Amino acid sequence: MASNGAGGLPPIDLDRIRNDSDGSVTGMAKGLFNQVIDGNPYFAAGGGLMILGTSLAMLRKGVISTSRLAYHQLIVDLEIPSKDKSYLWFLQWMSRYPQRSSRHLSVETNFLQHNNGSVSTQMNFVPGVGNHLIRYKGAFMLIRRERSGQIANFSNGTPFETVKLTTLYRDRHLFQELLMEAKDMAVKAQTGKTVIFTSWANEWRPFGQPKAKRNLKSVILDNGLKESILEDVKDFLKNGQWYHDRGIPYRRGYLLYGPPGSGKTSFIQALAGELDYNICIMNLADPNLTDDRLNYLMNNLPERSLMLLEDIDAAFVKRSKNDEGYVNGVTFSGLLNALDGVASSEEIITFMTTNHPEKLDPAVMRPGRIDYKAYVGNATEYQIRQMFLRFYPEETELCEQFVEKAVKLDIPVSTAQLQGLFVFNKHSPENAVLMVESLRYPNHVF
C-alpha cells in the first residue's frame, strides 16, 4: 500500500491495480486511473459538475438553435424604411387602427383643406418609437418602430427610421393586405385633392397638404380652348401603345403663353384635378438644379403627375457666375435634353407657361419639346360674359349691361382683374356694373 501524499485523498492500492490489470503497462495505467476516479471525492464532484455544465450548455445551444430555426420557419418580418412610400401610409393606417396596444405614441399635426376651401387642423396619434402589438384579421403582429442616428431629410432634420412588422409565417399574406388597405386609405384621403410636388435634391416631395381640386368650370378661357386642350391630353393618354410601338418617347409638351392674370396656372391646376392627376412644379431658376438632376427628375415623376415649368423664359436670365467662374443651375442644353425625354412607358406631360413667348429660343419650340401651343389672352367678350354669369348666375340682364360697358372701354382687361372686381362686389352685381370704369386701372386695389 502506498499513499499519494496528497492530504485527504485516499491511498492507492497497488495490489488491486496488479489484480485488476492484465499485467501490461496499459492495463496497469487503466487500473490506476479507475482507482483515482472511483475513490476520489474531488474528481467525483467535479466530474458531475462538468457533465451537468456541459449538458446545460448543450441544452442551451439546442434551445437557441431550435428557437432560431423555429423563428426562421414560423416567424416572418417585414421592414418598411422611412424613405419608402408605404411608410407614411402605414403610420396613418396605424393611427386609425382600433385593435392595437400602444404605449408610445407620437403626434402628427396636419392642416386639411376641404372642398369648400376651409382649412381645419387634424391631429393623428401615430405609433411612436418602440414596440406595439396589434391584432389584424385574427393574427397577432408585433410592430417595432426604430430610429437611427442617420438624417434622412436634411431640410427638417428628420432621422432615418424603419418600421418592422413581425408575425407568424402562415399569416405572411396579411402584410400585403395590410399595406394595400393603408394605401387605399391614403388614396381615399387624397380623393378630390391635388397634391403639389416640388423637387428636393433627387426626389419629388409633396409641398404642403393636398389642395382641394379646382373645378375646370371655374376657369373661363376663350370659347372652346379648354375643351380643345383637355381633348388633346386625353387623346395622348389613350395612346401609350402607339408611342411605344414606334419607339417615340411617350411625352407631350404644352406651352400656354399670354399676359399675366389670364388663367394659365389656374387652368393647369383645374386640368390636373379633372384628370385626377397631381402637379410637379420645377423651378428652373433654382441654382442647385443641375442638368443631371433635371433629367432624372423629369424621368422619375410621381405616378399620375403633370410637370409644370412656370415662366420658362425667365429661367435663363440673370445667371451669375460663382467663385470658380461656373454658372450655377441648369444649362439651356440640359433643359432641351430633359424635354426630349427618354423612350419610357410612363407618360410625361409637361406644361410650360410664359408671358413672353418672343423671348423663347426656337430650339425649345420645336415639336417633340412643345407639341401644343395656346394663347391664353386678356378677357374676350365671351369670357367677360361667362365670368359675370359665374359670379352672378341669375343676372342675365345686368350681365349684358356689364359686357357692353366693358367692351366699350376698348382696353385690355385681364380675367384676374374681372375676378377682383366681382369678388369686391360679391353681393352686388349692380355695383359691379357701376364700377366697370375701374378696370381702366389694372393695378387698382379694391
Ligand SMILES: Nc1ncnc2c1ncn2[C@@H]1O[C@H](COP(=O)(O)OP(=O)(O)OP(=O)(O)O)[C@@H](O)[C@H]1O
Ligand atoms: N381665365 C380665368 N378664369 C378664372 N379665373 C381666372 C382666370 N384668369 C385669372 N383668374 C384668376 O386670377 C388669379 C391669377 O390667375 P393665374 O395665376 O392663373 O394667372 P396666370 O395667367 O397664370 O398669371 P401669370 O402669367 O402671372 O402667372 C387666380 O386667382 C385666378 O382664379
